[in-house]
Each structure stands twice: as structure tokens, then as C-alpha cells.
Amino acid sequence: MIKTPILAAAAMAFAGAAFADEMEYMPPVTHAATLEECxxxxxxxxxxxxxxxxxxxxxxxxxxxxxxxAGLDEEMRVEIEKYLxxxxxxxxxxxxxxxxxxxxLPWFRHEHEEEVSxxxxxxxxxxxxxxxxHKKAEKGVFEDD
Amino acid sequence: MKYLLILPLCLLAPxxxxxxxxxxxxxxxxxxxxxxxxxxxxxxxxxxxxxxGGKPDTPSCTTCHGADPRAGGLAxxxxxxxxxxxxxxxxxxxxxxxxxxxxxxNCNSVLGRDCTSAEKxxxxxxxxxx
Numbered sequence: 001m002i003k004t005p006i007l008a009a010a011a012m013a014f015a016g017a018a019f020a021d022e023m024e025y026m027p028p029v030t031h032a033a034t035l036e037e038c039x040x041x042x043x044x045x046x047x048x049x050x051x052x053x054x055x056x057x058x059x060x061x062x063x064x065x066x067x068x069x070a071g072l073d074e075e076m077r078v079e080i081e082k083y084l085x086x087x088x089x090x091x092x093x094x095x096x097x098x099x100x101x102x103x104x105l106p107w108f109r110h111e112h113e114e115e116v117s118x119x120x121x122x123x124x125x126x127x128x129x130x131x132x133x134h135k136k137a138e139k140g141v142f143e144d145d
Numbered sequence: 146m147k148y149l150l151i152l153p154l155c156l157l158a159p160x161x162x163x164x165x166x167x168x169x170x171x172x173x174x175x176x177x178x179x180x181x182x183x184x185x186x187x188x189x190x191x192x193x194x195x196x197x198g199g200k201p202d203t204p205s206c207t208t209c210h211g212a213d214p215r216a217g218g219l220a221x222x223x224x225x226x227x228x229x230x231x232x233x234x235x236x237x238x239x240x241x242x243x244x245x246x247x248x249x250x251n252c253n254s255v256l257g258r259d260c261t262s263a264e265k266x267x268x269x270x271x272x273x274x275x
Contacts, residue, residue, distance in 0.1 A: 041220045067203065068200060126223040
């Protein structure tokens with residue numbers, strides 16, 4: 001009898017871990033400036049999807065942000081970088097690399113590879129367009145829809 | 146009770162993106178800076194041309210904004226872009242800081258350099274004429 005709640009707690013912890021490992025929930029951006037500036041051209045991606053060193057490189061190369069100039073004034077740039085680095089994810093590669101494109105990360109590819117039909121992708125236009133399929137992405141929910 | 150007094154003041158306050166300018170003011174100010182009268186024709190030519198000096202993914206303003214500024218465009222990310230022509234989107238060209246930020250970014254993406262004041266006056270003159 002005593003064991004039941006412990007087992008239940010363990011099961012919940014396990015489910016939570018699986019949930020986190022598949023990146024089905026990632027806390028959404030709450031910082032007002034980051035939300036505003038980073039959602040001008042795409043959804044403001046949760047900081048936890050990239051490790052801190054990725055955000056440092058990204059915020060230092062906004063003059064060529066995936067093929068476009070996304071420059072900010074210095075005060076804003078520093079403020080946003082601070083937020084992203086403070087809320088970054090762990091370094092899943094473990095080698096200190098600074099990946100830039102979330103959609104190139106192994107877990108992203110694994111999660112999307114056989115899930116997304118050609119028609120779905122054509123509708124979304126780009127891997128950048130999370131909300132095309134994940135309707136609650138802006139709330140941090142990336143469950144399979 | 147204090148809140149009841151504040152409420153009517155809030156209703157009178159301007160919306161969040163306060164209007165700081167108008168298309169006509171922008172055209173006049175950029176043209177004055179340039180010392181040349183604005184030309185909607187030149188603006189249209191600049192907007193619709195394919196350029197080679199900028200980033201390869203964005204050879205033209207129309208790459209993302211589409212060929213008709215009265216219609217919306219589509220960012221390379223799949224995100225819709227609201228129309229640029231004030232006749233279709235009255236919020237456009239009413240916030241100087243916003244206008245400067247996006248000319249700064251997009252001229253560098255498309256042309257590989259800042260736009261001149263004359264070019265800004267021309268493009269806005271065209272957008273405002275539609």
C-alpha cells in the first residue's frame with residue numbers, strides 16, 4: 001500500500017522525463033522584448049531549444065541571420081541575448097558546439113522525419129513555421145497534432 | 146476609488162504603437178534630406194527590381210513582400226507579412242522608428258547597403274500612391 005504512491009510518483013517522473021526528452025513542452029518566451037523582436041519574422045522560439053553558446057553566436061551574427069539582416073540596436077541586442085542565454089537549454093551534444101538551426105538538431109530531425117507529410121510541409125513552407133502544425137507552439141506545447 | 150478615476154484616462158491614452166509620423170511626413174522629410182523630390186516611379190522600379198548586391202536568398206523586396214504592396218507577403222519562414230501600402234494597411238508608415246529599423250535591415254538584405262534618403266522617399270511615395 002505504501003508503495004503505490006511512490007510508484008505513481010516514479011511513473012509520473014518517468015513520463016515527465018520522456019515528455020521532456022521528446023521536446024513536446026518547452027517553456028515559451030516570456031521576456032517582452034525577446035517576444036516582440038524575435039516574433040517579427042517567425043515565432044519566438046523557446047530559449048531552451050538551444051544551448052547558451054548557440055544564442056551567443058546567434059546574437060553576435062544578426063547581420064546575417066539565416067540569410068537576412070535582423071540587426072537590432074545594441075541595447076536591445078544585449079538585453080535579448082542576456083535573456084536567451086539565461087534561459088538556454090543544456091548542451092545536448094556535450095561538445096560545446098554552437099548549433100544555429102534548430103531544425104538541424106538530431107532530436108528535431110528524429111521527431112519530424114517520418115511524421116511530416118509532403119503536403120503538411122508545403123503548407124507550412126518552412127521548418128521555421130512551428131505553428132502551422134503545432135497550434136499551441138506559442139504556449140510551449142509541441143505535442144504531435 | 147482611485148481606479149475609477151484612472152480608467153477614463155486610460156481610455157484616452159493613445160494605442161500602444163503610438164503614431165509618430167505619417168506617410169506624407171516621411172516622404173517630405175526623406176526628400177528634404179536627399180535634396181531631391183520623391184518619385185513614385187523610381188520607388189516602384191527599386192522595389193520590383195532584382196538586385197545582386199545583397200544576400201542571395203533575398204534578391205528583391207518582392208521576395209518577401211510580393212509584387213503588389215496592397216496584398217500581403219510571405220516571409221521565408223512561412224509567416225505572413227501584412228500589406229505595405231497604407232491604403233490596405235493604415236498602420237504602415239506611421240512609426241518612424243519601425244520604418245527606420247526595417248529599411249535598415251531589408252535594404253541591407255536586398256541591396257547589401259543602406260538605402261539612401263532619396264530611395265526611402267521614392268519607395269514610400271510609391272507605396273502611398275497605391
